[in-house]
Amino acid sequence: MAFVPGDYGIPKDHAVDLALPPVDDGSPNPNQADQPVTDQVTKPLVVDEDSASVAVPQTVKESCGPVRNGGQVCFGRPLKKPYKIPKAAEDSKGAQELTAADDSGGAAGIADWCDDDELVARTLVCENREVPVYYRKDGEVKATVYFIFQRLIELDGVNSFEEYLTVKPVSIPADFAQIQLGIYEHLCDSPCTPVESDPSAWKGQPTWTAGDMHTAYIASAYTWDNSTEGQTFEFKPDVQINGIADPVGDETIQTVGYQWSLGGSSGFDVIRCDTLTGTASAGCVVPNYAPTYTFNAAKYPQAAAHAWLIQHEMPNSPGLESADTPLYYLPGGRDGDNRDEICDESGWARTNYDPDAMNSTSDDPNCDEFSFNATYNSGGMPADLGGLNPVSSGSECAQTFAQMDNGTIHLRNLPGTVPSFNEVCGRSAISGVQNQGSMAAFSAGCSYHVDEPEPSRT
Structure with a gap:
């Protein structure tokens, strides 16, 4: 034995x-x-305290568009599990458990565990967020839409990595004639460069009407300069989502933006890439994964x-x-x-x-x-x-x-x-x-x- x-x-x-x-x-x-896949954040050892960065607590706020004719659309703060419709949006039956469409979107075949929650492996990071979209008229919430945003980062290349952004509707009420989402832009510090995909690259159109429950996702890439040996970089890839909402009974189309990094920190949002193997073809890892x-x-x-x-x-x-x-x-x-x-x-x-x-x-x-x-x-x-x-x-x-x-x-x-x-x-x-x-x-x-x-x- x-x-x-x-x-x-x-x-x-x-x-x-x-x-x-x-x-x-x-x-x-x-x-x-x-x-193994885990949700445990294990940070690298800090040897030089003088060079250690001090973490600043992040306050997650709503992301709101401009007020037009008294109307405004906002991406709310991500909900915590177990997901429930907030009190203000309950119907007469009380709080409802939320369930999304049964589709893994861009994570399918890459990280089938991605739907479970905020999880990470050595070269894979997945985060799910339940995000409400509020329509306010003269400051009062008139209707709420719920989406699950799922973001998978796959560190699969020697000088590049991929992002799969999946949008899963949870509830599209009849108060909205249509809601359309899209990628406004990606962000990444130099020498990391986002490579924007054409809007036609969406699998499933990112447009929803009342009661529509289809899933949509899009793959985007980031490249980084690995031409010099002995270099180490820390990147925090970010994405800005643009929303266009058409509330029923409102003559004005409302717009709103959502930036991933402003919706909270998972502890796995930093990617470290290096060329320290003696060649200029090393790669990237998730530094807070052990x-x-x-x-x-x-x-x-x-x-x-x-x-x-x-x-x-x-x-x-x-x-x-x-x-x-x-x-x-x-x-x-x-x-x-x-x-x-x-x-x-x-x-x-x-x-x-x-x-x-x-x-x-x-x-x-x-x-x-x-x-x-x-x-x-x-x-x-x-x-x-x-x-x-x-x-x-x-x-x-x-x-x-x-x-x-x-x-x-x-x-x-x-x-x-x-x-x-x-x-x-x-x-x-x-x-x-x-x-x-x-x-x-x-x-x-x-x-x-x-x-x-x-x-x-x-």
């Missing part, structure tokens, strides 16, 4: 002793590009068991998804200095390893450190450089090694050491094949091409 984190409890008054399953060389590696790296515990049980030990038995639980304690990426680990700090004693792994626990006679022992050296969570990362768990030597970490015992490999505490289970790091003398193989997909399967503390979990 494969090593499954959580199968082994360790009494706090005993030494470490994890019995590991046999190596399953045929176990397929997890698809690291298959990242990707997950999955160990192949069946194929590399020694490395998986060591990570499990530190994550589950130490108070800081580094990189443990269930504890919401992400690792923060540090490319290169200070050019190896973090690793030197933890595996600091000359030949530490070779001095403390069991040859019988190696994968083969040609397998060399490795000092496996956890948290990884290429993170701010590493015990070797100094506090004055932003380190979260600094120690002065690897001897302050929990020290273990892989040992063969009667045909079974165990992960055990190093002879002469007994962990206190208050350590913030670990080092272990294990198989080099196991150690290196367990992390081989780290750069190959995920887009870890950023130069600041990026959150991730294991």
